[in-house]
Structure formats: C-alpha cells, structure tokens
Amino acid sequence: MKKDLFGICPYTTAQKILSGKWTLLILYLLSCQTMRFNELQRALAHMTQATLAKQLHLMEDNGLIIRKAYNQIPPKVEYSLSELGLKFLPVLTALESWGNDYIEYLKARE
Amino acid sequence: MKKDLFGICPYTTAQKILSGKWTLLILYLLSCQTMRFNELQRALAHMTQATLAKQLHLMEDNGLIIRKAYNQIPPKVEYSLSELGLKFLPVLTALESWGNDYIEYLKARE
C-alpha cells in the first residue's frame, strides 16, 4: 500500500500524466486544431516517428487525446483533444504565460 | 544549432523545468508556507533525504525557490518560493482543478 497519498493527490497525478517529454507541446498543438500524424511530425521536426507514435499512444491511453483512424488507402489518422484534454486548456494558458516569464528570466540572468 | 525552436517555446521550457518527479508537489507545499528541510521531509514521507536534497538544489538552481540558511547550531534552513515560483501559482491552481477532474475520470473508468 504505497498509494495512500498517491492517486488521491491532484499534483502527483498531474505530474505523472504530464511527465512525457513532449506532452505539453502536443497538447498545445492539438488545442489549436485537429491534426494528422504527418502534420504533427512536421511540427515536431526534432522527434522521430517512433517516438511520436509512442507518445501519442501514451496520451491516448491516458485519455488526453482521441485517435480517429480512417480505414482507407493511403491511411489517414487524426488526433484531437478528448474532453479531459479540453479541460486542460486553462492550465495550458497559464503555463504559456509562465513559460514566457521564465524565458525572460533566463535572458536577464546571463 | 538545435535550439532553433527550443528555448524560445514556453511549453518546452516549462516541460523541462517541471520534469522533476516531485517539483509540482514541492511548489504546492511551499506555496502554502515557507518550510524547513525537516518539514518538507515529513510532508513527503515517500522520498529519501538524498532525493529531497537533490530536488531542492535543482529547483534552487532553476530559480523556482529560495534557500535561506541560518548559520547556527543546530542548523536551520528555510525554503520559500522565489518571484518566479510565486508567478507559478495560477498554473498550480489550474493544475489542481484539472488533477481532481482527472482523478474523477480514473474512478469512472474502472
């Protein structure tokens, strides 16, 4: 029983879910619009296909995003925010503002 | 030059800073009150001294918290939020709400 405090606390829960290296960025991209796999890949030019696919699956399993596959040739898959993902928007907004503050701080620090 | 997009983006920046496993929780605790090392340790019963010390140093280096040491015997060290840490409070609030939503979601899921 090491779940006495965990799983109940919103902060540890959030930390776990958001721990993926690209989670925030993907959530942001999808908050702007539904995107296909290829579009995401282009937007995130620094990660490989495999990594992106893994991240997306993780986020789907966690209920953050929705994957919609069209059964056709050539394949087409669209990713969008789930209900939980939409609820995350306020966090994203606050985070963006703070991130920018932090970048300012970094500049002033040098 | 792989920093073309990184270091400029508020999301990746935030992701990097917040990636520590206990960062959010510590920020929350310190948002309630300034705390001594021992108090934090008791509040976070699941992490060892070494891990806590490392986390705190990291967060201090990142400019999130302030460490104030009193030169006395027995030693006394107090941790509090820095200016940047205080600016993080809105995120924390939004995150708490979302975390609770997520916990509800998990329950309903079973």
Place this chain on the structure above:
DNA sequence: CCGGATCCTCTGGGATACTG
C-alpha cells in the same frame, strides 16, 4: 501514410551510509 518491433543508451530517482 502511419505506424510496429527491436535494441541500445543515458540519466533521474532511490537505497544506503557517512558528516559538520
């Protein structure tokens, strides 16, 4: 076009023991 399957690497987190 959108992945799955493997393998490999690296580092954050933790256990344990010691100290001013």
Place this chain on the structure above:
DNA sequence: CAGTATCCCAGAGGATCCGG
C-alpha cells in the same frame, strides 16, 4: 538538523529497420 558521497537500476527516449 540538514545535508554529502556512492553506487545502482528501471524505464523513458531515441535510432534503425520492417510492414500493411
């Protein structure tokens, strides 16, 4: 009381190749 010093390990991230 508030740490430091070591050592260790799982697991996330990534590279590469293959497939429907």
